[in-house]
Amino acid sequence: MKIIKTVFLTSLTLVLSASINAQDNTDQDEEKLSLNEGTIDNQFEYVIQRSNNYQDYKVVKKNWLYALKAHTIDSLNAVKNELTETQNTVNTQASEINQLKTNLANTKTSLDNTIKEKDSMALFGMQMSKGGYNGLMWTIIAGLLALLLFFIFKFKNSNAITSQAKKALAETEEEYEEHRRTALEREQKVRRQLQDEINKQKKS
Numbered sequence: 001m002k003i004i005k006t007v008f009l010t011s012l013t014l015v016l017s018a019s020i021n022a023q024d025n026t027d028q029d030e031e032k033l034s035l036n037e038g039t040i041d042n043q044f045e046y047v048i049q050r051s052n053n054y055q056d057y058k059v060v061k062k063n064w065l066y067a068l069k070a071h072t073i074d075s076l077n078a079v080k081n082e083l084t085e086t087q088n089t090v091n092t093q094a095s096e097i098n099q100l101k102t103n104l105a106n107t108k109t110s111l112d113n114t115i116k117e118k119d120s121m122a123l124f125g126m127q128m129s130k131g132g133y134n135g136l137m138w139t140i141i142a143g144l145l146a147l148l149l150f151f152i153f154k155f156k157n158s159n160a161i162t163s164q165a166k167k168a169l170a171e172t173e174e175e176y177e178e179h180r181r182t183a184l185e186r187e188q189k190v191r192r193q194l195q196d197e198i199n200k201q202k203k204s
Helices: 002-032 040-050 062-115 130-203
Strands: 052-054 057-059 121-123 126-128
Touching (some): 040 130, 057 130
Antiparallel strands (some): 052 057, 121 126
């Protein structure tokens, strides 16, 4: 009998310890969640975990839904602002690239005309050999080409950022709509359940 009691008490102690540890871990996880801080996903998780249970449904406070809606809209507006700033940067860089292309075309035209002239050429009031003049022109062209390649790289990079921002915005909007629709459906179901209970109480 003593052995059975000992085994029983040991098992009961282990079960109680495991239950307490699991509850502590759950409490710690809930403490990390907040309605006013963290990501939108964490805020939704906070609302889901802290909402009351009614049968198979969650009863969510209206002020939580309104706060969650406001935070989601703020996040969307921030993404839209970043997207606008990125688009402005892309437009500016596209204008600079076009200007560089125009400058490069003008320089090539000037070079072609110069090659047709005499071997001895005047540049800034100084006489230069044809080889020296050509070397200078090609150096300028190389510099302009390097700048053009740099701005093309920046332009493509900005386009990639813009695409990522658009994708993030679309995903956030889709997530918000899905959560909003789910929350509304839950609220409607709960209201119907409550109304049915009220009607039953009145009839009884």
